[in-house]
Amino acid sequence: MQQLLVTIDGPAGAGKSTVSRKLAQRLGYRYIDTGALYRGVALAVSHSDFDPQDDQALAQLCASLKLEFRLTENRSVLLLNGANITNEIRTPEITALSSTVSSRPVVREHLLKIQLEMGRKKAVVFEGRDMGTVVFPKADIKFFLDASLRTRASRRYDEMEDQDSPTLTEIEMNIRQRDAQDANRLTAPLKPADDAVKIDSTRMSAWEVVEFMLAQIKLKFDISKS
Numbered sequence: 001m002q003q004l005l006v007t008i009d010g011p012a013g014a015g016k017s018t019v020s021r022k023l024a025q026r027l028g029y030r031y032i033d034t035g036a037l038y039r040g041v042a043l044a045v046s047h048s049d050f051d052p053q054d055d056q057a058l059a060q061l062c063a064s065l066k067l068e069f070r071l072t073e074n075r076s077v078l079l080l081n082g083a084n085i086t087n088e089i090r091t092p093e094i095t096a097l098s099s100t101v102s103s104r105p106v107v108r109e110h111l112l113k114i115q116l117e118m119g120r121k122k123a124v125v126f127e128g129r130d131m132g133t134v135v136f137p138k139a140d141i142k143f144f145l146d147a148s149l150r151t152r153a154s155r156r157y158d159e160m161e162d163q164d165s166p167t168l169t170e171i172e173m174n175i176r177q178r179d180a181q182d183a184n185r186l187t188a189p190l191k192p193a194d195d196a197v198k199i200d201s202t203r204m205s206a207w208e209v210v211e212f213m214l215a216q217i218k219l220k221f222d223i224s225k226s
């Protein structure tokens, strides 16, 4: 059976994580959430006292970090220098800081090496913003997943259980800001690769998106189990 490297890029809240995880399960592949790596660096920055725009300090910090995914009880957890940071990286503060940190070329260069190493053996679904354009321009198949701003905000809103959660309008504003920052940065901006299959999931369920992706993969490759 052919082992593929699949990339899924797209803006915040387009459903990439759910779809990437499900697609990886269906293919029997590993799933790598590269946003979590940027969030890991942001968490380390938040624990230090330097300005996130200070490239020299950022480079030193990156060199001291060991970021790795580990599979425990069927769940992928992110370890930073051995400590499980899977939940800590999901706060609104780290979400905002990860967007700032991810615009710094020194951080991107550092994480590029880690991601290339993770993709060496293929049989993996990579989720992010620049997977198909910068990190794996020769990926076997690339997808770009998008949805309307309102839909993306509503999905995020529905995921929140906390009473103190932001309102739908606040989430929409936050996503709009993050999209602008991710799409307008100079290094590896968010955009579809020329050869990506573009999918608008505004009116599609995660299941439908995964089935569509599998159909696209089967059109190009033999992925039947031998």
Ligand code: DC
Binding pocket: 012, 034, 035, 036, 038, 039, 095, 098, 099, 100, 102, 103, 127, 128, 129, 130, 131, 178, 182
């Ligand atoms: O996908 P996410 O929301 O967890 O990503 C967190 C931030 O990291 C987001 O602002 C975009 C950035 N990011 C990136 O620049 N490149 C990637 N490959 C993945 C995420």
